[in-house]
Amino acid sequence: MEENLVKQVCKEYDLTLNELAEKIDIPRGTIGRWVSVDTMPKTAELALKFMLKNKELEDKLETMRLFKKILNEL
Numbered sequence: 001m002e003e004n005l006v007k008q009v010c011k012e013y014d015l016t017l018n019e020l021a022e023k024i025d026i027p028r029g030t031i032g033r034w035v036s037v038d039t040m041p042k043t044a045e046l047a048l049k050f051m052l053k054n055k056e057l058e059d060k061l062e063t064m065r066l067f068k069k070i071l072n073e074l
Helices: 005-013 017-023 028-037 042-073
Strands: none
Touching: 005 017, 005 028, 005 042, 017 028
């Protein structure tokens, strides 16, 4: 079973549900419903998926920066 999208975003960004709600300007109760019911509006789903993709790209960019730094030190 795939992990709930809201929980995935919280995990990747190291956020609580309250912090996520504040970050995306959504009431905490709404976020809670998305977790408990495991359904949300399509636009919210897309936004959370974009957040996950953004995090993935940020992590890859950081890896490339570290790699470049190591190469420059050689």
